[in-house]
Amino acid sequence: MLVEGSEKKEQETLNGMIFSDRIEAAHRLVRVLAKFRGRRPLIAAIPRGAVPMGEILARELDGDLDVVLVRKLRAPYNPEFAIGSVAESGWTYVAPYAEEAGGTADYIDREKTFQLGVIRKRRVRYTPLRPPIDPAGRIVIVVDDGLATGATMISALHSLRSQKPARLVCAVPVASSETVEKVRPYADEVVCLETPEFFHAVGEFYSNFPQVSDEEVEAILTRAAGGAAKTSP
Secondary structure, eight states: OOOOSTTHHHHGGGTTOSBSSHHHHHHHHHHHHGGGTTSOOEEEEOTTTTHHHHHHHHHHTTOEEEEOOEEEEEETTEEEEEEEEEETTSOEEEOTTTTTTTOOHHHHHHHHHHHHHHHHHHHHHHTTTSOOOOOTTSEEEEEOSOBSSOHHHHHHHHHHHTTOOSEEEEEEEEBOHHHHHHHGGGSSEEEEEEOOSSOSOGGGGBSOOOOOOHHHHHHHHHHHHHHHHHHOO
8 A cells, every 4th residue: 555645735834844753754654554453553663763653653553562673784885875684583685786886795794794783782672671572463564764775674574574474564654656666565565655756865854853762762662561561461
């Protein structure tokens, strides 16, 4: 499912920006994902930026919040540009253009090792606060604050698909139409609110797009674990 055009009128109120912040983007995603309310979806947020959004989706859809740990593989001369991604399992996606961007086999191996180290450190920090939830047999909604190359989303979807969810949904506020099509084969459904014609970076479509810290993520996971304890039989 690709949602286009339904939110265009709101864009005019934000001085050219589509979303005021991640919170507004999450609430707008909730409207489209409302069909999953009451079916206890598992919201798998990609740290760190998507975790505040995941908290809103989990609360508003009566679901559970977890994180899916993946990292982009950075281009050697442009660390903001992804030439691939790696999942917690070590499974690696390498983009077709990686070599053109300087991603030699040796470089990718080094970058993969580094990013797996970041993933392990986050797992050590996050798991005591919110043990991983088994996605098997569940509706799983993977959320991020937007897709640039789609690399990290591909690794996230691949990782969760291997754990046999009943349905796997990719949900993002904004992406290029090309990236949506690149990601689509990895999910049962893709929900994308906006596909701007000119797309350079996710942050350009938000009026307020601050970094999300590990401390913020940890606070959200602690709240999620507390909420789950209250609702468990």
